[in-house]
Amino acid sequence: MTDMTADLDINNSEQLRYIAAQAADARVNVELETEGMTLNIGPQHPATHGTLRIVARLDGEQVISAEPIMGYMHRGYEKLTEVRTYPQVTTLINRIDWVGSFANEVPFILAAEELMEVEAPPRAQYIRTALFEMGRIANIMLFLGDMAVQLGGVTAIFYAFRDREFVLNQIESVTGGRFHPNFNRIGGVKDDLPAGWIKETKSSMQKVRDFCDEMEDLVVGNEIFQSRCRGVGVIPADVATSYGLSGANLRASGVDWDLRRDAESPLAWKDLDWKVWTHPDGDSFSRYWVRLQETREATYMVEQLLDGLPTGPIMAKVPRIIKVPAGESYVQTENPLGAMGYYVISKGELTPFRVKIRTASFSNMSISPWLLEGVYVPDIATILASLYFILGDIDR
Amino acid sequence: MTLAHFLAVNPPYWVETLTKIGIGLVAVLLPTGALVYLFLFKMMSFMQSRLGPMEAGPYGQLQLLAEFGKFLQKEDIFPSKADRFVFAAAPFVVLVSTFMLVLVLPAGPDTHFIDLNTGIYFAMAVSSISVIGILMAGWGSASKYSLLGGIRAAGQLIAYELPLVLSVVGVVIMAGTLNMKGIVAAQADFGVWFIIPQFLGFLIFLVAIQAELTQPPFDMPVAESELVTGYLTEYSGIRFLLFFIGEFATAAVFSAIGATLFLGGWTIPFVDANAEIMDYIGPLVLAGKMILIAFLIFWFRITYPRFREDQLQRLAWKFLIPLSLFNIVVTAIFKVVF
Numbered sequence: 001m002t003d004m005t006a007d008l009d010i011n012n013s014e015q016l017r018y019i020a021a022q023a024a025d026a027r028v029n030v031e032l033e034t035e036g037m038t039l040n041i042g043p044q045h046p047a048t049h050g051t052l053r054i055v056a057r058l059d060g061e062q063v064i065s066a067e068p069i070m071g072y073m074h075r076g077y078e079k080l081t082e083v084r085t086y087p088q089v090t091t092l093i094n095r096i097d098w099v100g101s102f103a104n105e106v107p108f109i110l111a112a113e114e115l116m117e118v119e120a121p122p123r124a125q126y127i128r129t130a131l132f133e134m135g136r137i138a139n140i141m142l143f144l145g146d147m148a149v150q151l152g153g154v155t156a157i158f159y160a161f162r163d164r165e166f167v168l169n170q171i172e173s174v175t176g177g178r179f180h181p182n183f184n185r186i187g188g189v190k191d192d193l194p195a196g197w198i199k200e201t202k203s204s205m206q207k208v209r210d211f212c213d214e215m216e217d218l219v220v221g222n223e224i225f226q227s228r229c230r231g232v233g234v235i236p237a238d239v240a241t242s243y244g245l246s247g248a249n250l251r252a253s254g255v256d257w258d259l260r261r262d263a264e265s266p267l268a269w270k271d272l273d274w275k276v277w278t279h280p281d282g283d284s285f286s287r288y289w290v291r292l293q294e295t296r297e298a299t300y301m302v303e304q305l306l307d308g309l310p311t312g313p314i315m316a317k318v319p320r321i322i323k324v325p326a327g328e329s330y331v332q333t334e335n336p337l338g339a340m341g342y343y344v345i346s347k348g349e350l351t352p353f354r355v356k357i358r359t360a361s362f363s364n365m366s367i368s369p370w371l372l373e374g375v376y377v378p379d380i381a382t383i384l385a386s387l388y389f390i391l392g393d394i395d396r
Numbered sequence: 397m398t399l400a401h402f403l404a405v406n407p408p409y410w411v412e413t414l415t416k417i418g419i420g421l422v423a424v425l426l427p428t429g430a431l432v433y434l435f436l437f438k439m440m441s442f443m444q445s446r447l448g449p450m451e452a453g454p455y456g457q458l459q460l461l462a463e464f465g466k467f468l469q470k471e472d473i474f475p476s477k478a479d480r481f482v483f484a485a486a487p488f489v490v491l492v493s494t495f496m497l498v499l500v501l502p503a504g505p506d507t508h509f510i511d512l513n514t515g516i517y518f519a520m521a522v523s524s525i526s527v528i529g530i531l532m533a534g535w536g537s538a539s540k541y542s543l544l545g546g547i548r549a550a551g552q553l554i555a556y557e558l559p560l561v562l563s564v565v566g567v568v569i570m571a572g573t574l575n576m577k578g579i580v581a582a583q584a585d586f587g588v589w590f591i592i593p594q595f596l597g598f599l600i601f602l603v604a605i606q607a608e609l610t611q612p613p614f615d616m617p618v619a620e621s622e623l624v625t626g627y628l629t630e631y632s633g634i635r636f637l638l639f640f641i642g643e644f645a646t647a648a649v650f651s652a653i654g655a656t657l658f659l660g661g662w663t664i665p666f667v668d669a670n671a672e673i674m675d676y677i678g679p680l681v682l683a684g685k686m687i688l689i690a691f692l693i694f695w696f697r698i699t700y701p702r703f704r705e706d707q708l709q710r711l712a713w714k715f716l717i718p719l720s721l722f723n724i725v726v727t728a729i730f731k732v733v734f
Contacts, residue, residue: 039540061544061705152612152619152702158444218699224613225701377544378704381622 041380043072051391052365056372056380063380066372068365073395081355086112086186086322089352094180096359097393100139100336102131102171105184108355110266111331111344112186115324118317119266122310124188129268130305131171131183132333133298134201137208138167139336140248140295143388144212147288148219150385151228156219163211166204173197186322188315198306205299212296220289229285233371233383236282243367246360247338249387252290253282259334267333272304284386291388323350337361337393361393416509423498425641427648427683429460434687435694436644443698467640470633475538478630482536487631487638489529494642496522497649502577504662504678505670515576516568519653520561523608526646527553530617530627533639537630545626548705549610549617555712556607556614562720563600566727567657570594580661589660593730596723598658600716602689605650606696607712609643613700614708647693648686655685 037058043051051072057064077096081089093108094101106128113119120128145160168178173194175181183190219225235245240253250257258276260269277293279286326348332341338360347353364387371383407415437459441448449456474480500515502508512518527550534546567590568574571582583589591598607614618626628639655661662678703711 037540039544148701152615153698153700154612155444155698158446162445219701222701224703224707227707228701228704376704376706378616378619378622381619 039377052389052394054368054372054380054384056377058377061377063372063375063377066369066380068368070362070365070394073391075392075396077396078355078357081352083351085350086324086352089355090184091180091182093357094182095392096357096396097139097335097337097340097361097390098179099142099390100135101177101179102135102175102181102183103139103333103335104340105182106132106267107331107333107335107340108342108344109184109186110333111329111342112322112324113266114329114331115327115344115346116186116318116322118187120188120316121313122268123192123312124314124316125266126268126305126309127174127189127193127314128184130201130302131174131181132267133302133305134167134171136336137295137298137302138164138171139390140291140298141167141208141211143291144215144219144288144295147385147388148225150381151225153219153222153225156215159211159214159218163207166207170197170201170204173200185315185318187318188313192314198309201306202303205302208299209296212292212299215292220292226285228378228382229288229386230281230283232284232379233375233386234281234283235367235371239367239370240282243370244363245338245367246363247334247336248290248294249287249338249364251276251278252287254278254280259332259339263332263334265333268305269301271308272301274301274304284382287386287388321350323348324352332358335360337388337390338364357396359393359396361389361391362396365389365394420495420498420509425645427645427652427686435690439691439694440698443695464637467633467637470636472633472635473630475630477538479536479538482532483630484635486529486533486536487635487642489532490526490642491529491638491645493522493525493529494645494649496525497646497653500576501649501652501656501682502580502661503682504675505577507662507675507678508577511577512575514574516564516579516653516657517574519576520557520564523560523646523650524553524557526642529642533631534627537627539630541623541629542627545617545619545623545629548623549627551705552607552610552614552617552708555709556604556716559600559712559716559720560604560608562717562724563597563604564657565720566594566597566723569724569727569731576656576661579657580663583660584663589658591658594658594723594727596719597727598654600720600723601654601658602692602696603711603716605654606693607708609647609650609693611647611693611697613696613702615702616705616708619702647690651689651693652682652686654689655682659685659688661685 039056039058041054041056043053053069053072054066055069056066075095077092080092084092089108090105093104096104141160141164145157148154148156171181172178174191174197175183177183235249235253237253237255240250240255245253246257256276256278259265260267261276274297277290277297279290324344324346326346328343328345330341330343332339339358340360341358343354343356343358344352345354368384368387371387372380375383437448437456449459452458452462474483497519499509500512500519502511502515530549530553531546534542534544534549537543567579570586570590570593571579573579573582579590586593610617617623618628623629628636631639662674662682664681667674
């Protein structure tokens, strides 16, 4: 056997192994060396429901830094609108937030109407507002189930899918499309309501309220859900406003701001008796709670709209070939995911010159590096789910 | 029930062993199949307001066979950086632990594989072998998600091993024996099943087996919304199927152990526990009680969201373990006083 005091023979593998072992022991004795790990979440990952990618730097299970990388599903809608006539654009922008699509069309149509100085008749405005709110209900119902799935309770999502059908069926029977209604026209809506629709819708609104009660029992009342969500991903009001959050994410931080009430709009919200729900905590639980209350509030709004539906035409007088006069306008509405706005520049042609789309999810996601810093890996799913983004709304 | 009873001959040792292995496989796979079909497919579907399997065979009865066929056809993928031996061996380690659990389960006065004097002790010991398999899977996959899942699983299983064992101690004190058949006999002598005097122990046992099975609300190791499927992420085809069988077979076996400890095992009230007939209807009675406990397990599984890792550990160490120690103390005092 080799004598350890002899000169080092670099060809002797036993000697080398001995030295390596000594060195390893010395290192462990000095300090337990640990190194971080970079976890690449997405673009194909169940928590991102779509193609969002988050590069998280981890120390154990704690996130040191997280960076969202967006754009895997960019479809160039802003550019595409420049080669579509105004009526054609609605088909395109339906696909931005694909679960509450009706609401996507409305701000664009309002912007175009503003440029053309047309106003839709009151009945059309009421129908628009009712369908807008039903789009909101269909969208947020999905969230109410999905958040529970992200936390591991699979059953809620099945109830959400089941009960969302009631709303989608009603939207379909008016517009002909479950997800992509394409129902708004400049100066009004395409068709009047079918016979018997009002009664059916009221009963489906009752079913939505039953669903909300069910979620209140199954999800909100669940102690594990509460312990997973309370105090997780807290956004203080000042941080929320400085990151440009909107919608329920902002109201859950205690900021009482709702474009339906606070902005000048030709839609029928001003005629209704309703309440803006806020929550002072700003954590994931309050974001869920605010959305739940908003869904319930929206069902009452739809019922009020249907009760007060005015008679009259559903289209204003508009030319057969729509040419929007030159000018600029920006219209923002309170969409299911938050404030959504269209900045439309027209040069007096058949197509818009430039359209800038402000989507809520894009701004809401911008807070995620700030919010994910220092949380544990399980909370990434909670926080992302509670911020509620639709991938199409991030990458339009 | 030895083979000699049936054949009236003394078969060679190897024949008896092979027969026992065959019966053992059937004893694991049949309840597993029943559990998967009845609970995973049908009960969960009805609770979630969907139909479940309807197409394969009458009322979807053959769905399980279809799933088997599907998994067997799939490619057996090894990740390029995986530790091939560890990766390949992991599912078998998990399965071995399940099969060894069955060994000590009595299903009748003479229907059993081995009548160990330390039966429940043996069962608790071999149930923790599955941790090694899960760690092997997590490490061998060479994937970050798998590694996180494997380590979470190890931490969780070790933590919940303790309340599991401690909740059983109450039953052992009352029965005065570690032998599974002895525990069943003690329940028959005692008059009521141990679920009544040991209700607290039963609840702790339920929570602990839920965690041992890594099912919601304790499914942090396979949390699909964060870790894809944790240590299972890289598995496909037959190896995934083995893990799948392991998961549900363990659920079945743990339910059967729970039925033996707390619900009187193979016995039924007002029938002599040692009657000859019990050898034949005992397995059915045990299966019925097993289904009852499995129903609870799967009901929790689909109702609750999951705990976070730290909350889960806190529940084990700060709540369940003190509670089960309290249970042991109270049981011991009653045992001494009465």
